[in-house]
Amino acid sequence: MLRYILKRLISLGLSLIAASVLIFVAIEIIPGDAAAYMLGINASPEAVAALREQIGLNQSDFTRYFDWATGMLRGDFGISYTYRVPVADMISNRLWVSLPLAMYALFLSTLIAFPIGIIAASKRGSVADWMVMGGTQLGVAIPNFWFAMLMVQLLAIKYQFFTAGGFPGWDNFWLGMKALTLPAFVLALPQASILARVMRSALLDTLTEDFMRTARAKGRTRRGALVHHALRNAMIPVLTIIGLQFSFLLAGAIIIEKIFFLPGLGSLILTAISQRDLIVVESVVMLLVFAVIVVTFVVDITYALVDPRLRRRV
Amino acid sequence: MTLLQIKNLNLSIGDTEILRDVSLTAEAGKIVAVIGESGSGKSMTAYCINQLLPRGAQVSGQVMFNGQDMLQISERELCGIRGQDIGMVFQEPMTALNPVQTIGAQVAETVLIHGAASKAEALKIARETLNRVGLPEAEFPLGRYPHELSGGQRQRVVIALAIALRPKLLIADEPTTALDVTTQAQILELLQKLVREDGMALLLISHDLGVVANVADNIAIMRRGEIVESGPVKQVFAEMNHEYTRALFAASNHVPERNAEAAEMPILKVSGLVRDYVLPRKTAFGVPPKLRAVNDVSFEVKRGESLGLVGESGCGKSTLTRAILGLDVVQSGLIEIDGQAVTAGHKVPRELRRKMQVVFQDPYGSFNPRHKVAKLVAEPFHLLDDAPKGTARRQAVEKTLIEVGMLTQDADKYIHEFSGGQRQRIAIARALIIKPELIILDEAVSALDVSIRAQILDLLAELSDRLGLSYLFISHDLSVVRAITDRVMVMKSGKIVETGETEAVFNTPKHHYTKALIDAAPVLENVR
Numbered sequence: 001m002l003r004y005i006l007k008r009l010i011s012l013g014l015s016l017i018a019a020s021v022l023i024f025v026a027i028e029i030i031p032g033d034a035a036a037y038m039l040g041i042n043a044s045p046e047a048v049a050a051l052r053e054q055i056g057l058n059q060s061d062f063t064r065y066f067d068w069a070t071g072m073l074r075g076d077f078g079i080s081y082t083y084r085v086p087v088a089d090m091i092s093n094r095l096w097v098s099l100p101l102a103m104y105a106l107f108l109s110t111l112i113a114f115p116i117g118i119i120a121a122s123k124r125g126s127v128a129d130w131m132v133m134g135g136t137q138l139g140v141a142i143p144n145f146w147f148a149m150l151m152v153q154l155l156a157i158k159y160q161f162f163t164a165g166g167f168p169g170w171d172n173f174w175l176g177m178k179a180l181t182l183p184a185f186v187l188a189l190p191q192a193s194i195l196a197r198v199m200r201s202a203l204l205d206t207l208t209e210d211f212m213r214t215a216r217a218k219g220r221t222r223r224g225a226l227v228h229h230a231l232r233n234a235m236i237p238v239l240t241i242i243g244l245q246f247s248f249l250l251a252g253a254i255i256i257e258k259i260f261f262l263p264g265l266g267s268l269i270l271t272a273i274s275q276r277d278l279i280v281v282e283s284v285v286m287l288l289v290f291a292v293i294v295v296t297f298v299v300d301i302t303y304a305l306v307d308p309r310l311r312r313r314v
Numbered sequence: 315m316t317l318l319q320i321k322n323l324n325l326s327i328g329d330t331e332i333l334r335d336v337s338l339t340a341e342a343g344k345i346v347a348v349i350g351e352s353g354s355g356k357s358m359t360a361y362c363i364n365q366l367l368p369r370g371a372q373v374s375g376q377v378m379f380n381g382q383d384m385l386q387i388s389e390r391e392l393c394g395i396r397g398q399d400i401g402m403v404f405q406e407p408m409t410a411l412n413p414v415q416t417i418g419a420q421v422a423e424t425v426l427i428h429g430a431a432s433k434a435e436a437l438k439i440a441r442e443t444l445n446r447v448g449l450p451e452a453e454f455p456l457g458r459y460p461h462e463l464s465g466g467q468r469q470r471v472v473i474a475l476a477i478a479l480r481p482k483l484l485i486a487d488e489p490t491t492a493l494d495v496t497t498q499a500q501i502l503e504l505l506q507k508l509v510r511e512d513g514m515a516l517l518l519i520s521h522d523l524g525v526v527a528n529v530a531d532n533i534a535i536m537r538r539g540e541i542v543e544s545g546p547v548k549q550v551f552a553e554m555n556h557e558y559t560r561a562l563f564a565a566s567n568h569v570p571e572r573n574a575e576a577a578e579m580p581i582l583k584v585s586g587l588v589r590d591y592v593l594p595r596k597t598a599f600g601v602p603p604k605l606r607a608v609n610d611v612s613f614e615v616k617r618g619e620s621l622g623l624v625g626e627s628g629c630g631k632s633t634l635t636r637a638i639l640g641l642d643v644v645q646s647g648l649i650e651i652d653g654q655a656v657t658a659g660h661k662v663p664r665e666l667r668r669k670m671q672v673v674f675q676d677p678y679g680s681f682n683p684r685h686k687v688a689k690l691v692a693e694p695f696h697l698l699d700d701a702p703k704g705t706a707r708r709q710a711v712e713k714t715l716i717e718v719g720m721l722t723q724d725a726d727k728y729i730h731e732f733s734g735g736q737r738q739r740i741a742i743a744r745a746l747i748i749k750p751e752l753i754i755l756d757e758a759v760s761a762l763d764v765s766i767r768a769q770i771l772d773l774l775a776e777l778s779d780r781l782g783l784s785y786l787f788i789s790h791d792l793s794v795v796r797a798i799t800d801r802v803m804v805m806k807s808g809k810i811v812e813t814g815e816t817e818a819v820f821n822t823p824k825h826h827y828t829k830a831l832i833d834a835a836p837v838l839e840n841v842r
Contacts, residue, residue: 210409216366217404218424218475219397221389228423229412307414308459 001311004304012297019289020072024065027282033057037276038081055081068282077283082275087283090268095287097167098257098264101180101187102249108188109195109245117199122226124204132196139193148186148259155182165261183260187253191245198241202234209233235306243299247292315342317482317515323362323375325355325539332358333539336375340483340515345506347518347526347547349562350536351763352734356519359536360485363517364400365392380482398428401476405488407468411460417444417471418456424478443474447504465627466497470504477508484508485517490525494626494790499834502529521763523566524793524836527551535559561765566838568768569797570775574782576619576800580650581669581752581784582638583614587647589630589637607633609808611647615752620778620785622799622816624792624831630808631788635756638786639672652751668697671745675757677737681729687740688725691715694748710747718743719773735766742773746781754786759794771798792835796820804828 035051036043052058056067071078077087120132156164162182170176206212207230215225254266265284272280304311318340325333333355340346350356361367363377365384377384380399384392396402404410412420421440425431431439440456447470460468469489476484486505490498506529509516520526526533527547534544535558543556554560589608595601607630615621625631636642638649640662649656651666671694674680681690691711695701702710712722718739729737738758745753755774759767775798777783789795795802795816802819804812804827812825823829 210404210406211412213366214402214404214410214472214475215412215423217364217396217400217402219393219395219427220423221393224427229415232414233412309413309461 001304004311005301008297008300012293015293016290019293020069020286021065023282023285023289024068027278028061055079072283072286078279080272080277080280082272082277082280087280090280091265091283091287094263094265094268096170097180097262098250098253098266100176101184101253101262101264102246104177104180104184105187105191105249105253106242106246108184109191110242112188112192113195113199117196118203118226118231120196120200121203121207122223129200132200136193136196139189140197142190144186144190145255145259147189148183148256151182151186152259165259167262179260180262183253183256183262187249187256191249195238195241195245199234199238202237203230206230206234232306236303239299239302239306243295246295247288250291251288316340317342317380318363318517319376319378320359320363321376321378323359323373323377325358325362325367325371325373327368327371331539332371333362336536336539336541338534338541338544340517342482342515343509343513344531345509345516345518345529346532346534347520347530348534348536349520349523349526351521351562351765353538354536355539356521356536357487360402360487360517360519363483363485364396364402365389366396366402394428397424397476397481398430398479399482401479401481401484403469403472403476403484403486403489405491407465407472407492410472411468413460416457416459417449417454417463417474418458421471421475421478422456424475428479430479439478440474443478444471446508447471447474447477448500449474464497466493466501469493469497469501473501473504473508477512477514480512481514483515483517485519487519488521489518491521495792495831495836496626496834498525498836505529522836523562523764524838527838528836535562563838565764565768567793568764568771570768570771572620572775572779572798574618574620574775574778577617579617579653580614581617581652582786583648583650584638585612585648585650587611587634587637587649588645589633589642590645591633607808608637608644611805611808611810613803613810613813615784615786617751617784618778618782619801620787620799622795622802623786623788623805624790624795624802625805626790626831629805631805632756633808634805635672635754635786635788638754639670640667664697668694668748669750670752670754671748671750672754672756673738673741673745673758675760677734677741677761678729680741681737683729685728686725687711687715687727687729690729691725691740691744691747693744697748711743714743714747715740717746717777733766734762735769738762738766738770739773742770742777746777749781750783752784752786754788756788757790758787760789760791767794774798792820792831793837804831 033048035048035055035057039047039051056064068078075088077091079085080087080090083090116132120129123129152164156162163179167179168175207226212225212229215229216222220228251265251269253264254270257264257266265288269281269284272284316339320336320338323333323336336355336359338346338348338359348356348359362373363379363384367373373385375385379395411417418437418440421443422436425436425439426433437456441451444454445451449467449470454467460471463471489505490501493501502525505516505518508514518526518530530547532545533547533550534541535550535556536542537558542558543550550559554563587608588606588610590604590606593603593605611634613621623631623634633642637644640656643661649662651662652669654666656662656666688708688711691714692707695707701707708725711725715722715724720736720739720743729740732740759770762770771794774785778785785798787795787799799816801814802816803810804819804825806827812819812823812828819828820832823832
């Protein structure tokens, strides 16, 4: 098991290096000079040259990559071309919104998906199963911006349980959580629908396995066999989906961030792209890649915890 | 003492009648065997006893176990009886255990479910039970996982979890069908020992007369949901009152009539064949270790000859087959097909490849279910440069189907519309259509019922007589190999340990492994 974790860690490190090179190269290939763009079309060539010198665009590609990469390791992401403030601060402010939001949404999604997936699988073909299958179909199909506006209309404007948008910060934890509840729920709904369906089908596959019959022959009740034998065996596909969903939720919430006026990573990267603030784009993309790789690592480790057969392989 | 008495049991699932008027008794300390071909209802009879029936099952009659009618009591009470008083062993040891739990936990679970002991005591009982079934602590600690064990060892674990609470009745549903002959003999011995020691009743379900003949006290023979004959084994075998019993007996020992003469010229000659598998590397940068699956194998198949290849699972039979067919590239050695050589590291050219065809064990799995039979059978035509098109192609398909005893209209059906035996006929037709000279039969009759198996063996014998075909007949089943081959090779750990005329090898085996195999194989004649 230790060996397995070590191997995964090595692969994590290599992926990060490969990803950073790829991101750096991709941003370099994009046409247009950041310095010229920042100074506007009327800037003199001298001014552009001076700026290039100042923000380090004149150095060799290798030096610039090396500075960028080692800087990130120290927590120094450089200075935003547009706002002239440290990128690290910009990102960390946004991350404190996006990360809790993603985790909150994932928590809600799992909380909804597990029970209904299990109920649907254990009562296959029943009215409950029908309702779960129909409901989750709807959950996947409803566009989330529309659902978000509906929720705002209903729960924020009509009944005023929640505020319609904005984020008060984490000075008061509960106020912060309250502000994130509605967006998290809106984000969670389609994810929960997908997860519940995956849970159901993974469980159904497991329920027909021979060892389920063995469990019943030992004297397990139907429910006991499901809880003690089927669930853990059905976890692999469910974990895969959870991992993918977390990565998606971290960056994919742009529309929801806009609707709820949340200062998250999604809107940061959107603005940065339109302003050609490449260093911000580079850093946020790298951060997201980092998140995806770490989540994959965690999922890999949980795979091995769930299934002993995977511990020996890589 | 009568422990289990089944009276007039009827079972239907949906509209299909599965069991009709089945009556059966099992006594403590005795072994009762239920014999039947697939679909005879023998497994369903077992599931009626502990009420693990599929959805939509309707049962009537009486299943008296230990003074209670199992059909009348509640699911709650049934859960108390299952595992406690009735243990069950299944056919597939590879899948009957939960892959993500340790063997200790799975055996202890039986004890814990019934609240028979604390967790620590349950683990102690699990340890003792595993020792009893021949899995000592030194090699098989409780923390082992099923995937770390062989098939035979897993079956021992399944037996352990079934007998952990010393049940009064043990139901074993084809417990040795998936195992090698030597392992099968060991498992049967273990079951007999447990019956003796615990005085439990054993209901042994099997399709193989040979397996039960030597172990059972009583026997019931089932066909199409009915018991056609039952009684003490010796008596049933001596009298054979029912024609089906006689037919089953005859089919089990069936030897097809063969007249083909082997010519001197070999159709296939293999010399010094070596096939290595690269295993996962042990250290990050070390040289990955190799497994020599086929080790310096040489033999030849003469024209018109039927050569047998026997060996247990993992001995390299299938790897050898794949190598000969050119599905894998070999590391060294020479394969000569019809006098033309294919050297190591090269693919078998098409014009040589068409001289060999193969029939696999699983007649369903080896067909694309979405194609019609006509398309399936015509598949090997891609090996020909001038393959017939249109009507000629169709005619060739129909002719071949007739040759294997099918009908021309079967060409327009899908594979799921056929029975196992018919599918195997279609597989043979697919092999025959390009008129090969050698057919490799890889466990081709192993999944078939004995009566169907007898028919297929007859068909193979007849085809070889008429078309001058050669066979390389690969099987773990010694009786079948003995019935259909002229010469036989015995393979162990990648090597051929013995070769010779089939009868000579069976009568006077020279290698100790061949002896062990032959001794372990169940023989039917002994009973009579």
